[in-house]
Amino acid sequence: MSENLADVCRYLSHGVYVVGVASGELRHAFTAAWVMQVSFNPLLLAISINPAHYSYQVLQAGGVCTVNVLGQHQYALAEHFGRSGVTDKMAGFNWHTDQSGAPVLSESLAYFDCKVSHYTDAGDHKVAICTVLAARQLQHGSPLLYGQTGTMDGSEKFYQDAK
Template sequence: MDGRVLRTVCGNFATGVTVITTGGPDDFTGTTVNSFTSVSLDPPLVLFCLHQRSRLHPVLRESGGFVVNFLTGRQEPLARAFAGRDAGEARNVPHHRSPEGLPVLSEALAFLVCRLIGNYDGGDHAILLGEVLDLGVPGHDENPLIFYRGSMRVLEDEPANT
């Protein structure tokens, strides 16, 4: 199977754009991820996939938790910054700490604070499972940032009534 062809075909599935953040009381790092999904409502579980060589792994293991930050359309520059290899520098990004001490992007469309409960092999990626402990929708009036056919885009139109 040609990985480039697989990536192109899977690119026809529109996904949301998230930044996964984690860290301890004195540090904060994150990475842009579009491989996120809800798993279960009872118990409340979500997962995301992270490249095995991601710089986020050691910080995530140390913190024991993560935040899924759903991005707004105006946050594309933030998504691009966290997608880079040097995205660990996050001090200037508006954020606050959850009750669990994890960094939450203050201007996100919505967020989920999670406790890491599973780490599974997924080939060149790890499948990370989290239990949702807290959530919020600070940017509920904003349009979401999506990823489709290799590009970030803003979902602007309301769905048609059928």
Template sequence: MIEASGFREAMSLLTTAVNVVTTNGDTGRHGFTASAVCSVTDTPPTLLVCMNQASRSHSHFIDNKTLSVNVLGAQHQQLSNVFASRLSSAERFAHGAWTELSTGAPVLEDALVSFDCEIEHIQEVGTHSVLMCRVVAIKPPESPSGQDESLVYFNRAYHYVGQVELV
């Protein structure tokens, strides 16, 4: 049998993008840092987001049925830590500049890219909820030059991935 600690240790070697996932609704704005985000299909455009059911903001995402996935760049390491901390939602959103697209979920203005989504299906698996999210709007990168570096998490530390195009 595989122990949880052994599984977590092995998963620490799976490089993942760092995202801030947000929602907005009757109970206010909420967000968390997530690495468990991936594409499901492009027809219709769908993302999968995993969220711990014990999270303070879990019920807000479930009730609102909307979210935005904000893909972080190298300059957002502190923002990632803020949204992973025990700060209140108001304190978290005091960091960064926010706007919105179709659903009203907060979108980070300088994210590498943001996906605005409606949550269509929720599946509970162990300690987490798996959210199947239909993408209804995309905020593309501000600088299409390819010079941005992506913030990734590997072996329990932040790293930067990307390359500057040479002319």
């Protein structure tokens, strides 16, 4: 049994997603686990994003994003898009666009094409509430789960001062 916050929080179930962002010609993407549906009608998703991420700047400037669902076999993609300071992070992958113009990861299991409705503050993160413009399944398969990524996100250090 553990009372370690990082260990206990891993019992909260999340999927693993690549969030694609765009502003004009600029495209970028990052790995996110803190994504959830928050309304049926209109269909809304909430994405919790650290405002220090480069992706946040692009999201704020462009106001559009995609949520791309990773499959069990796509651990390496979660790792790749979870790195910061990578120049040309999008290179070597196939992307397309739907209505918003944000990049859709063509090999994802499914995607949601979104427009930011508004932001809300959540402690050290910002939560982007996003209206879904289009959604589509692209492949069959089971989603990768956050718990299966172990310590990939290096989040243990953020719990040290948590109350």
